[in-house]
Amino acid sequence: MSLKSIALGLLAGVAVLVAPSVRADDEQAGMTAEQFIQSLDFRHGTITVGQAKAHFNLDDQFLYLDQADARRVLEDMWGNPPDESVLGLIVPRSPALTDDDSWAVVVTYSDDGYVSDEDASKIDYSELLQTMQEEIRDGNPERVKAGYGSLDLVGWAVPPRYDAGSKKMYWARELAFNDQDHHTLNYDIRVLGRGGYLSLNAVAGMNSLDTVRAGMERLLPMTEFDAGARYADHNPSTDKIAAYGVASLIGGGLAAKAGLFAKLGLVLAKFWKLLLVGLVLLGGGLKKVFGGKDKPTVR
Structure with a gap:
């Protein structure tokens, strides 16, 4: 099965099948892949994310696109619907954005408030996984009936881990759409x-697990909140407190708001943001659309 078929299967599990092409407006009509990539303002080094009061100290393995260019890639290049919550896009220098095995990291921020980590040491991740799997399976008849296809959580691709010292949590899920043999990471x-949490999310094929895992682990220590916005700066007498704890972050906050993956609308809303990056798997199709390779410019 081709990467394009895998990606089409992936998108069948969400709301809309979107073609990965540049929008036909006057500014971008007729652009080659190289012209489009060259028009992006790739940055490197210390990156300030003002909306989240956070920053990245990127090494020479990563580049960054600010909100406007990140949305151009996600919406114009990869065909995703508009999403104002996207703050930026972290892009590995290799593979290139138009390569078949390319991947990128969508940056968003939730201002739900200070998330207590008191429950972190008590989380039974095996039990949580089983609960999530059951909830997703129970919701599949409704998803299929609505025309969204089936979704199954195969298991942890990387088991959840919370670092109490750095206040960072990471995990990876293996997902299957419409019973396809090729699974999604x-x-x-x-x-x-202090006021919420920063989200970094990457989607790729399971065959890219080693590459993506190495990249995300490398990226982990490069991500920090600014002084005054750090977890340690929390003031319990004045700060907003989130209505959920660390365990709920694995469900994107859904556990606290609607039951873990219980309601179709919320599932699609959450997974839409998480999984649309899977359009990157259509890189081979992009080459046909744009007709060229990219060599990012950096400032």
């Missing part, structure tokens, strides 16, 4: 701060 990082 969903790799997440959550960084806790």
Whole structure:
């Protein structure tokens, strides 16, 4: 099965099948892949994310696109619907954005408030996985009836781990859409701060697990909140407190709001943001659309 077929199967599990092509507006019509990539403002080094009061100290393995260019890639290049919650995109220098095995990390921020980590040491991740699997399976008849296809959580691709010292949690899930043989990797990082948490999310094929895992582990220590916005800066008498704890972050906060993956609408809303990056698997199709390779410019 081709990577394009895998990606089409992936998108069958969500709401809309979107073609990965540049929008036909005057500015971008007729662009080659190289022209489009060259038009992006890739940054490196210390990156400030003002909306989240956070920053990245990127090494020479990563590049960064600010909100506007990140959305151009996600929406114009990969065909995703508009999403104002996207703050940026972290892109490995290799593979290139238009390569078949490319991947990228979507940066978002939740301002739900200070997330207590008091329950972190008590989480039974095996039990949590089983609960999530059951909830997803129970919701499949409704998803299929609604035309979204089936979704199954195969298991942990990387078991959840919470570092109490750095206030960072990471995990990866192996997902199957419509009983396809080729499964999808969903790799997440959550960084806790004073007023909420920073989310870093990457999606790829399971065959890219080693590459994505190495990249995300490398990225983990490069992500920090600014002074005054760190978890340790929390003021219990004035700060907003999130209505859920660390365990709920693995479900994107769904556990606290609607039951773990229980309601179709919320499932799609959450997974839509998490999984649309899977369109990157259509890189081979992009080459046909744009007709060229990319060599990012960096400033």
